[in-house]
Amino acid sequence: MTLAEERALSGCPTTASPIAGQRWRKPQITFALDRMGRRGVLVTGEPGVGRTWLARVVAALSGFEVRWVVATETSRSIPFGALTALLPPDLTELHPITVLAALRRGLGPRTLLVVDDAHLLDEASATTVLALASGFPRLLVTAQLTGPVPDAVLALAKDGFLDLLTLRPFGREDAAGALAQGIGGPVAPATAELLWRWSRGNARALTDLVQHGMAHGSFDQLDGVWTWRGDTAVPPTAAQPVSGLSAAGAEALCALVLAEPVSVDALTRVVSPEGFAEVEERGLVTGTAGTVRLAHPMLAAAAAPHLTPLRRRRLADRLLAADVVRPHLLLDSAVTDPDVLVAAARAVVLERPELAVQLAERALPADPGPHAALVLADAHAELGAVAEAWRAHSVASQRVRDDEDRLAVLLAQASLTIWCDRTPSKAVELLEEAHLPVRFAADVESAAAVAVLFSARPADALRRAERVLAADPPPTAWGRATLVSVAALVMADRPHEAAEAMARLTSSTDVSPYYQGLARSVASLLRPDSDAPDLAVLREAHLAQTTGRGAFRSEAAATLAVTEAAAGLPSSHEPDDVAVLPALRTWVAAAARAARGEPSSELYLAAAREAADVGSVRCTVYYLAAAAEHGAAAEAVRALGDRTFEAPEARARAAGIRARASRSGPDLLAAARAHREAGLRAEAEKFESLAHGRTFGLTRRELEVVRHAATGMTDRAIAETLVLSVRTVESHLAAAYRKLAISSRQDLAELFAQPG
Template sequence: MPHGWQLLDRPREFDAVRSALTGAGSYGVVLVGDAGVGKTTLARSVTESLRSQVHWVASTESSRSIPLGVFAHLVGGSSSRDATALLASARESLVSQGNSIVGVDDAHLLDELSATLLHQMAVDQTGRILATVRSGEPVPDAVTSLWKDGYLRRIELQPFTKQQSVQLVESVIGGRLEGLSADLMWESSGGNPLFLRHLVEGSIDAGTLKRVDDVWQLRGPTAVPSGLVALLESRLDQAGDAVLTALKLLALCEPLDIDALTELAGDAAVDDAEMRGLIRFQQDGPVLNARFSHPLVGDVVRSKVGRAAERRLKGQVVQILRRRDLDTAASRIRMAQLSIDSDQTVDTELLTSAAKDAIYLSNLPLGERLARTAFERTGSLADGALLSRALLWQGKPAAADAILAQFAPADLDEVQLVQWGVPRVSTLFWSMSEVAAAHEVLALVTERVRHPALRLILDATAAAMAVHENHIEAGITEALQVLADPQAPDQAVEFAAFAAGLAMPVAGRGDEFEPIAARCRAEQKTTDGMIRVMVRYCDVLALTHIGRFDLADKRAADYADFSSVGQFLAWAIAKIMAGVVATARGDFPEVVSSIEQALAALSAESPLPWQLPGRLLLARAYAALGRIGEAERVLTDAAEHSGPSMALHEPQRLISRSWYAAAKGMERNAVELARAAADNAQRSGQYALEAEALHHATRFGDRSTAARLAELAGLLHGDLAGLYARHAAAVADADAAALDAVSAAFERAGMLLSAADAAAQAAPLHDAAGDRRRTSESGATALRLAEACGGATTPAIRTAARPLPLTPREREIAELVSAGLSNREVAEQLTLSVRTVEGHVYRACFKLDVADRDELARVVGKKT
């Protein structure tokens, strides 16, 4: 483990305890909290900050059976059996020590005589006391009265907040903790620092918490190491067999309603478990459910259940739950899971239904398990298709295709052909990049299927394929035809919505997708939850392309509301949604955080197609932040997703490469790549992407984009193209005032780095006009906005920050020289002759009054 466990500061609680020990009229404090919450750590850290002498004693189960047990050493060799004499002797020893503090750890375990001694000291105010008490434990009356009667201050020490828990874990593991894993670890530990430590160390040892790229993620069950097991088992051992049986039943089926639990375990055992603080009851709608007081208690109880007992106990629960209505996805999934591992017969229809529920809820590992169990029992195409879909979404395309390859299409009817063909096409096209084979399968199925509703499913699939092959207009037309048909089944509607949702935003028609997205949000009837998640992505994409960033952020946050680790893929796509909006805003630290986590969550046996848009956003963010090596690595990784099935993303790939070139100081190359992206987008009908690419070219210094952007401003929906056109016109006219105005407009729109670039481009124009005040104002605006983008840098910002009297080409070559490249290497990188490079180096040296290229490198290095 990279770092050791350190005390996480609790400044508010620290000050409260210190004040209770040192303030006028204060005689001490009792710290109350759960085991492992950090009472002792806080108490000792406070006493270490004081000059007073501290006498620490620690109560134990064994010492509580000995009168004056923890204070016995204070009575010396006294042989008296008189309690009064013993108390007097111990008290005199403590008081004679002067300005001292008596610290008692686990004061709830004090014997009656020791508790009386503390009480006397508090009543007589003859010493200061710092005691810790564990919540939920019986406490001697004399200790309870310390705070009830107002002698000492009682401070309840709360578990860590989620933010504190994540901060602690990240300080130990030395890296970022994936948000989904952070949620699970915080919930599992309850914010208890000791539990959290055991959980982290145990999970690392078990290999379930591991680093993927720069993100730590938890996959699989949380591991409970022996140290924590021993801590929790001590409480379980005192509970008795009846309570333990109730806990075992709950551990195998949490939550469990109170009626079922009491019927299985008995009222007395359930009441005792609640009184001991091992379980709690929570009202979930009309049902009162039993849950463990702490998640890790359930983990320890489960570890005490053998395989045979598990089958028997689960069977008992199944028998009771069979009498209940299975009218929700949660109830069907729970019954199916219990049935599989019980000694009761399993309803195969229930298994299939529960598998559909799990996949709909985007819990793919669970969906795979249930679907596999069903398929092994039935061998049916319906169950095989479910299993194949769950495998596909988890990045196991070969296994997914192998399931479907077991069925001969000649033996299938029309419904079965669609059930078999659509997932097989999806696997071949998107995950295996076998585009020709995918089209062959789709043609085979289309030729045989005649039912209108079934053909609509095939048409929707074809539309999604067309969009990904960059046939934007054709894909939109076909998708809209499906969506307009009142007979379209749910699967056709969602696939068509996915196709339209990817195409409309990049075509500049993002506002037209809103009613489609609203329709899908309202219906939500599909059995494939991942299609639903992708439509949500399209919703955020559409809002972003028309400049409605606030609503896009809200939708992305709403769609990220997943809590199960099994939903990691849906959660990852939601993080990419957040990255889409953050990129448009210029919030590159947020882009890096969101996308790095998304890519870690998308790690699979085979590259998942959704890694590509995430990687392209991440590469752009790295480049903007000057992290050139990381941008290059991510762009290299992105190359594994290419070919006809990924053609839709080619303009974005070129835009990311243009930002990478700009980060390296290759401004002309950056402009060329941005223009290439615009050309590609124009040819395919991605007019919004064309406008965006031309905007990037303008920011990199291209003064020839105004005319085309003006045309696009009249074609595209939303306000962004109009802003791009205003910016391009101001650059073309070298109009500093117009650039300042459009910078303010970009800032109001929420596009902070575009605003920074416009202000940065105004600064040298003001300088050339001799207006020093406006030069400073524009430059300061550019730097302020760049700082708000995480310290992002662009060619325009670098020039505004430290202007050099060089042409763009001279500056570009000078920056490459400062990066350590030889003239020949510069020539190769810029596709120039060595003589041309030498000429530019000579002129740059002359303008900057430096003697040679070494001095030029030093000057330019300081300026950039």
């Protein structure tokens, strides 16, 4: 990444901090830092998205000694070319085994190895990096996975050697925030929207725009607000590459705008070879493996003057005739078949609901049945337009022709009742009271299971799902029931069964990607968060849940409210009746009391009872851990009983509850370790702090000896410092080891090192 690219995130003025943009990539930075020391990370993403920038930030924050390898087109032609800088000068035999051995010798226990642009590695270097990944946990690799990539680089994530982190372009809000922080002042909303649209959120393109605007005076401050005051269509740097195109070249460019990415074969069936050759020679296209797309995100905007309504319709019809399937093309084509339009609307209703509305409205007059109206209702619901969604559903209910239509209208009504009216219990009643042929029982019962799940009743939802799955249901009902099973099994502390169900769901080709994604999201709700939550991130997460279905709006609102309470702020939002996790309102109330310094343990215990009553074991343990932390450790231990747990996070919390009750040094140390192993770093530090404040029954002299030993001092150095014999030091250490139930200096270091 160039300095110019960094400035898109870290600020355009040259005085900006090199890591000022951390806030806008915090989840990705946290993910990468959390993986250091485990399996390492492979960072991917489109050109210009900020892979190298992220690697630099993670390396700077890691605390490790960093060694860099940068692959280039030049080094690609030389065996082990990219790794040469890491090899000792006296290594004369560049054999894979000797190179690997030399690298392992040179990479110390506190080394982080960063391999940048690994897609440009030569095969020998790529294979060596893959071999390193199998035994060297601090590895951070960046790569572009489109185009020719060494098989060994693909295997890093595909075969599980590294965790995959895919950087996406900035969304609207993040782009606006990064601009404002980097430039050092507020950006006019219309300007932020304009720059985001031109750049498509790509960091490099965003930087190009800002630098051009600053250099030419079109991007400047007006009353303290940064505003784009130049050409409101396309900046000259973006328009220049398309100026002077011939008619054939303009036709080819416009076809790419409508269809990218598109195969060369399909494109050349739509436009002339001469036109395609012209845009290719100008560098307006890029691609690999027979597929091409625009070379720069702003070229679509630059092509707008050429894309007249007549040309748009002509090209749309040609592209569709060439089997280029793009739903938006249907709006500009002569297609009026309602089945085609409805299918296209369903394909984009989640990702592009505005387009789905347009397609459904076009299909509505020609559709004699309810399906165009139903997908229109779905699209309005996704946009948060509740009244419009119910109006479309009313139209659908008037077009019912048979039992299949009646089922579709019923399921849509239940869906709107859950997501728009936010009353899942009413959706359950609606489905239970339905009178449909028995052949639809699995469809109705699986939909009811989903409604029960989002009523925060996982055990009941699981029972319903299991009944459906036992009856060999149709694919859609199977997908709903399996989704419910995944979520309920996770909450029941049955992670292995949940993983098996998830594998079945994600490997099925008959199940909607929506259900697959929803299952992943539900499972991630209980995934440990290793860092204290950031209010800005939580507010953004809640905002994202306030439109559309908002499946996890309550969870986002509750987490935000708890974090606001801890910060001494009033809660800005409250959970509603749509929730997967139980007892959210009680949890929020308990956290508010705790933040005010009032007794809160009874409320945490009440939340635990609520969670236990509905079969959410994981939430029960979570609330009991909070109760133990706030003075009810004995009661929490009694509630736990002698139960054991499968999930590492649940095991760690149970160990913490018991350690708080026993107040035993070894128990506190074991709880700290369990929390660290489960990825709960903040909780681990709490138990370490508790451990630091205890003497664990050691004598004054034993404490003196072990505190020195914990710093790494040798027995002889301790003896000289305390004016003791080495034998006496050894005796004190042996006694301390027995009392602490530990066996090494490393254990001492963990127990007595200062927190943080």
